[in-house]
Amino acid sequence: MAAELVEAKNMVMSFRVSDLQMLLGFVGRSKSGLKHELVTRALQLVQFDCSPELFKKIKELYETRYAKKSSEPISQPHRPLDPLTMHSTYDRASTVPRTPLTGPNIDYPVLYGKYLNGLGRLPAKTLKPEVRLVKLPFFNMLDELLKPTELVPQNNEKLQESPCIFALTPRQVELIRNSRELQPGVKAVQVVLRICYSDTSSPQEDQYPPNIAVKVNHSYCSVPGYYPSNKPGVEPKRPCRPINLTHLMYLSSATNRITVTWGNYGKSYSVALYLVRQLTSSELLQRLKTIGVKHPELCKALVKEKLRLDPDSEIATTGVRVSLICPLVKMRLSVPCRAETCAHLQCFDAVFYLQMNEKKPTWMCPVCDKPAPYDQLIIDGLLSKILSECEDADEIEYLVDGSWCPIRAEKERSCSPQCPILVLGEFPAPGPQLPH
Numbered sequence: 001m002a003a004e005l006v007e008a009k010n011m012v013m014s015f016r017v018s019d020l021q022m023l024l025g026f027v028g029r030s031k032s033g034l035k036h037e038l039v040t041r042a043l044q045l046v047q048f049d050c051s052p053e054l055f056k057k058i059k060e061l062y063e064t065r066y067a068k069k070s071s072e073p074i075s076q077p078h079r080p081l082d083p084l085t086m087h088s089t090y091d092r093a094s095t096v097p098r099t100p101l102t103g104p105n106i107d108y109p110v111l112y113g114k115y116l117n118g119l120g121r122l123p124a125k126t127l128k129p130e131v132r133l134v135k136l137p138f139f140n141m142l143d144e145l146l147k148p149t150e151l152v153p154q155n156n157e158k159l160q161e162s163p164c165i166f167a168l169t170p171r172q173v174e175l176i177r178n179s180r181e182l183q184p185g186v187k188a189v190q191v192v193l194r195i196c197y198s199d200t201s202s203p204q205e206d207q208y209p210p211n212i213a214v215k216v217n218h219s220y221c222s223v224p225g226y227y228p229s230n231k232p233g234v235e236p237k238r239p240c241r242p243i244n245l246t247h248l249m250y251l252s253s254a255t256n257r258i259t260v261t262w263g264n265y266g267k268s269y270s271v272a273l274y275l276v277r278q279l280t281s282s283e284l285l286q287r288l289k290t291i292g293v294k295h296p297e298l299c300k301a302l303v304k305e306k307l308r309l310d311p312d313s314e315i316a317t318t319g320v321r322v323s324l325i326c327p328l329v330k331m332r333l334s335v336p337c338r339a340e341t342c343a344h345l346q347c348f349d350a351v352f353y354l355q356m357n358e359k360k361p362t363w364m365c366p367v368c369d370k371p372a373p374y375d376q377l378i379i380d381g382l383l384s385k386i387l388s389e390c391e392d393a394d395e396i397e398y399l400v401d402g403s404w405c406p407i408r409a410e411k412e413r414s415c416s417p418q419c420p421i422l423v424l425g426e427f428p429a430p431g432p433q434l435p436h
Helices: 002-013 017-026 035-048 052-069 168-180 281-291 296-307 351-357 382-389
Strands: 139-151 159-166 181-184 190-198 213-216 219-221 256-263 269-278 319-323 334-340 377-380 395-399 404-407
Touching: 002 052, 017 035, 017 351, 035 052, 035 319, 052 281, 139 190, 168 190, 168 269, 181 296, 219 281, 269 281, 281 296, 281 351, 281 377, 296 319, 296 382, 296 395, 334 382, 351 377, 377 382
Parallel strands: none
Antiparallel strands: 139 269, 159 256, 190 269, 213 219, 213 256, 319 395, 334 377, 395 404
16 A cells, blocks of 8 residues: 555646546545645645545556656656746746756656656666765754755856755654744745755765855745955855755645756755754753763873884984963863874863854864764863863973873962161161261
């Protein structure tokens, strides 16, 4: 039955308006409305009331429609409708060419999530490498709604449009509705759009194409703007992040329509949709404290390794100084942290580092200016212990045996003067009078 249900949904998704109206009329349902409303109505009918008679009618409409094309070789069991026809009820006056989102690994379609509507024809399954996006520490992926899918230009026009539709499962809707608010109007569980270069050689950072605009159902979504540059002659940079679509979506079984407008200037881009849970810097800090603390003895062994005499060097290192002040905020360290990949022993404060990356993610070490991603961070157990034991110094020195000593600012020596100090404005006390 499950296989028949999926097959029925596949066939319904490929129907034209006239097919949908015939199907809905067959069961006495309303035939009025836009294309996406008819599709939603028909899919709900299949999902919740698919009788043998209804399935037979769907199959009959499908076979009638494709009878003339049965001689054509078809690589997929069901051919979805061309996106231009499928969405003909939208933007009839628009002159912007519609570009289908095509991808080698899309399983088309399923009623809820994970189906893409806007494909001209599904390509055959191949072993072509998939585009992968880098994992983002502040976003836990719950579901993949659309795999990374290439934006393919329809023609030589500079401005292109790529539409797709999808629906959320009841479980996904509940996850969003029941999630806490990070701030007014912003839920922790979100549907986000991510865009990157279509490069399969390595996981890709988020990267927007030129002239990007994202429309969700009937409203345009806010896309991060450019950071102004303080340096003369340097172009302003745009922070490319996941785009939160949740507030513009239908949180129901209704289908959602997303249209990506983009500039076609030669570079290839891919888009993906995910259901995610956004985390805060406090949550990442708590996770780091739980799984990222390096034992003091391991940190001590690292100190000894760093100070071990290099046989090729003529200079012996007897110690190394480490500041107890965070280089980010110039305050005393509270949670000493560094990346496992860093060569230095100096730490920065995990609290401020995570807060800064929450606002503007760069994940660069403030000590050596090299990448310090979240999954490489460790809390230095030895330095944490030293901070609790050494409260009157801002710097310590590690010695070759792994021990340490505080470095305190030298105070002025307070020794007694060899001769009396004459203070201006005062006179010495009169001594005994000598006889004349």
